[in-house]
Amino acid sequence: MADERTVAGSKAKTPGSGLGRYVLVRFLLIIPTVFILVTLVFCLMRVVGDPISASVGGRLTPAQLEERLAAAGYDRPILVQYVDYLRQIFTGDFGRTLTDNRAISEILLDYGTATLELVLFALVVALIVGIPLGMLAAYLRDRWPDAVLRVFAILCYATPVFFAGLLLKLVFSVWLGWLPLSGRASPEVQLVLGRITGSTGINIVDALRTGRWDLISDVLAHAALPALALGLLTAGVFLRLVRTNLIGTLGRDYVDAARSRGVAESRLVRKHAYKPALIPIITVMGMQIAMMLGGAVLTETTFEWRGLGFELTQYLGARDFVAVQGIVALLAVIVAVTNFLVDVVAALIDPRVRY
Incomplete structure (x- = not known):
């Protein structure tokens, strides 16, 4: 009997089993995921030809164009360019822009915090709207409020984010005049925040550090509509998830026993059933963050929110495909790492995810 317990204990402690094995596998999956994504980006960018001809070809003589192509290495075979591109990516070099000769990593540092702030605000909106309304829909299932909330959820994730943004601007900025039309903060507030020692680039954090309510309220007012437009996209998904899983949990034996x-x-909804119903939200959080990053491109353009998405559209307009390729590849890496972190958190919360 003691031998059996010893064998069982040794199996439980075997490296690579359980949580450790799950985390290792998920981490290793980052490599093929990033590889596939950056390969797709590379191929799509080459569909239009070489980036230099697409960007400045019409403004250069043929001799100047050939000189620029040779200097950048775009006259080499496509396979050689691809291998060099992969080597750069895996050493952290995402290239330099053609229009203003900036390093892509520098653009991330300058504008990535703005996109991060927008995604965090949108995530807060999605959680605040999606979870309570999902619980309410489950509590009132098969009644008219449940039907209304389900239609609301469909509208949330089916409405294009740019259309939702324009509609919100029309109602709350143009008609009612309650909230600002665009930007991350008023010019004078942005100037004050930019002068803060050790600025984080995240306006709400810097405003909270000052302790000035006028700065905090201005930042929140500018963030309200972009966060709402982007957050409602995910709120609809969360609402449906919480409703479906909460209804399933309310039918479990331990809930029937409490009933x-x-x-x-x-009380059953609030105290017994809602926590298990939240686990699926955590498991899909990585995918939803990826959707938010994609939606941030349109949201930032709609509200002139100077983040990575806004800069991406500017480089697209300038036909700077080196910048576009670098930013998209960088976002792909961020999404892959984010999904890995969310998967680890989900495995820590729910042991069933590991198997």
């Missing part, structure tokens, strides 16, 4: 003891239905 038989006379526990009120509202």
